[in-house]
Amino acid sequence: MHGAKPLFYLLRRGSAPGSLDRALLAQAQAAGVEVRFNDRVTATSGNMIxxxxxRRADIIAVGYVFDTAMPDGAWLAFGPELAPKGYAYLLVNEGRGTVASCIFTGFRDQAHYLAATVSYFERHAGLQMQNARGFGGFGNVRLPRTAMQGGNPVIGEHAGFQDALAGFGLRYAMRTGQLAAESLVRGTDYSRAWRxxxxxxLSAGVVNRFMFNRTGARGLDYLIGKLGANDTRSVLATAYRLSFTKRLVLPLARFRYREPLKDRSCDHVACDCVWCQHGLHDPSGV
Ligand SMILES: Cc1cc2nc3c(=O)[nH]c(=O)nc-3n(C[C@H](O)[C@H](O)[C@H](O)COP(=O)(O)OP(=O)(O)OC[C@H]3O[C@@H](n4cnc5c(N)ncnc54)[C@H](O)[C@@H]3O)c2cc1C
Structure with a gap:
């Protein structure tokens, strides 16, 4: 892939210094926000966001973060043997790396897909991991109608704001957070603003996901060829434009795009899911 401008920015998550989360915490505290850790909110009241x-798992990401001596690079791989309906990636930057399989269905076999992903990148990208630490996470995708609940604005993934094709929600979380805050401070209409x-x-993402769900091996080859032959950023910008055709497909896509995400593969028998639609795991299998 190539392009005139950066295709993405690498950032760190978590509690380590230099992470996005640390930076946001520092900004909030500098603005006078009181932050309480390990204090779960159990009831809503007025003026809350x-x-x-x-709230549920439509997407599961499993992987490792690790130290490495291998050169910097970014690799993306598609295929049902690595990440059903999703993608696998390897990112290396200045001696630190992350490798993951993002799966959109078949959650029960996540350990198998992760092992296949590691082996694939070892063969094709020279992956070398030292001090590998496993991680897992989940996300949910939903195109909300209002993103209001009990009179309170709902932001980020809690409302389902996430790109339905790739499962990216960072910008949506920050953008909706800003719009919700403005609605409380300035009295603007939150639902109208995010819409x-x-x-x-978001709607173009839903159509993209609907189409990707139906894409077979040949279709994937075509897409990869297209991404590589042109400025990748421009190809993606076009893909996220809600064109006339996409508007036509949207009602059907909206109805059907989540079908493969309703994962029924987990029956709790010898299961090592990160989390799944059955909710918190109960070994009794209820
Ligand atoms: C492995 C992985 C990789 C990802 N990679 C990307 C990426 O490359 N690009 C991208 O854009 N997105 C990515 N995402 C998605 C992105 O992380 C999320 O969309 C984004 O963090 C959502 O932000 P949020 O604030 O809505 O929710 P979260 O980041 O989940 O934050 C919600 C917070 O609320 C807390 N909380 C929950 N309930 C309560 C309660 N009752 N009281 C108090 N606190 C509570 C939780 O503990 C949590 O800290 C990735 C996700 C995963 C799991």
Whole structure:
């Protein structure tokens, strides 16, 4: 892949110094916000913004972060043997790396897909891991109608704001957070604001996901060829434009795009899911 401008930015998550989360915490505290850790909110009251993150697992990401001597690079791989309906990636930057399989269905076999992903990148990209630490996470995708609950604005993944094709929600979380705050401070209409600025891209993502779900091996080859032959950023920008054709497909896509995400593969028998639609795991299998 190539392009005139950066295709993405690498950032670190978590509690380590230099991470996005640390930077946001520092900004909030500098602005006078009181932050309480390990203090779960159990009831809503007036003037609240609901920001509790994903409520269910439509997407699961499993992987490792590690130290490495291998050169910097970014690799992306598609295929049902690595990440069903999703993608696998390897990112290396200045001696630190992350490798993961993002699966959109078949959650029960996540350990198998992760092992296949590691082996694939070892063969094709020279992956070398030292001090590998495993991680897992989940996300949910939903195109909300209002993103209001009990009169309170709901932001980020709690509302389902996430790109339905790739499962990216960082920008959506920050953008909806800003719009929700403005609605409380300035009295603007939150639902109208996010619909105006974010709904077209979210809707295009839903159509993209609907189409990707139906893409077989040949279709994937075509897409990869297209991404590589042109400025990748421009190809993706076009893909996220809510064109006339996409508008036509949207009602059907909206109805059907989540079908493969309703994963029924987990029966709790010898299961090592990160989390799944059955909710918190109960070994009794209820
Ligand atoms: C492995 C992985 C890789 C990802 N990679 C990317 C990427 O490359 N690009 C991208 O854009 N997105 C990515 N995402 C998605 C992105 O992380 C999320 O979309 C984004 O973090 C959502 O932000 P949020 O604030 O809505 O929710 P979260 O980041 O989930 O934050 C919600 C917070 O609320 C807390 N909380 C929940 N309930 C309560 C309660 N009752 N009281 C108090 N606190 C509560 C939770 O503990 C959590 O800290 C990735 C996700 C995963 C799992």
């Amino acid at each position: 609901l920001a509790g993150g994903p 105006q600025s974010l709904q077209p891209g």
